[in-house]
Amino acid sequence: MATGETGFEDVAYDLISVQYHSLKAGHDYGQYVRDADNAGLQDIAAFFREVMEQDSARARRCHEFLRQISGTEQGGPATQ
Template structure:
């Protein structure tokens, strides 16, 4: 549903979308870490952990912005 059809302004909708996708991706990356570790590819597992951490930070920033906006 487009942002214009909700009670949220476009910026709030966009932040919620980025937050959702960051959290969803972080969940998926957990499986990627396990797969890489199971394959004995610790350098790749570390890469996936780094990406997961970046998404977690992105979701936290979205949350802080939404709080500032009173959403």
């Protein structure tokens, strides 16, 4: 069982990292949507909304995987 420098299982750390970055990006995309809306560029605003939804789904999926490995050996010490 390999652990990263943090002492946590690499998979748990990786999932948390992807989840964090997806949520952070989703927050930032909200501003991009407003910018495109304010510029009257509805097709671009729709694109940013789509990207935001994809990141939200990605973060949700990470959460599901983290619950799946919680309490298991694969989850590492943070999830036991």
